[in-house]
Amino acid sequence: MNISNLDICCLAYEKQFEQVKERIEKEPDLVKKKDRDGRTVFHWACSSGATDIVEYLLNVCHVRPDIPDEVNNETRIEFKHFRFVFLARLDTFDNRGFNRTH
Numbered sequence: 001m002n003i004s005n006l007d008i009c010c011l012a013y014e015k016q017f018e019q020v021k022e023r024i025e026k027e028p029d030l031v032k033k034k035d036r037d038g039r040t041v042f043h044w045a046c047s048s049g050a051t052d053i054v055e056y057l058l059n060v061c062h063v064r065p066d067i068p069d070e071v072n073n074e075t076r077i078e079f080k081h082f083r084f085v086f087l088a089r090l091d092t093f094d095n096r097g098f099n100r101t102h
Contacts, residue, residue, distance in 0.1 A: 003044070005036045006033060008023055008030045009040070010044075012044040013048045014048070015049075024041075024061060
């Protein structure tokens with residue numbers, strides 16, 4: 001059983017960045033499409049911690065991060081979790097001592 005009835009949402013949840021990007025480039029309205037639970041590709045990307053997809057949706061597709069789902073208004077919680085994960089990544093350093101901001 002798939003996590004969502006929309007392929008784009010399943011791909012986002014599975015962190016398939018290139019496939020998500022390719023499909024959105026072909027059909028830009030996919031970013032607005034809601035699945036059976038009222039969730040979008042953004043919801044599923046946040047849920048799975050797919051930072052590259054979330055960054056793409058926010059910065060390139062200009063998706064609004066405050067669109068609630070139909071079930072339990074989860075976007076705020078998921079987006080806050082995503083921000084926490086992303087900020088935690090900023091505190092990690094590579095083997096040369098640089099973090100993501102360098």
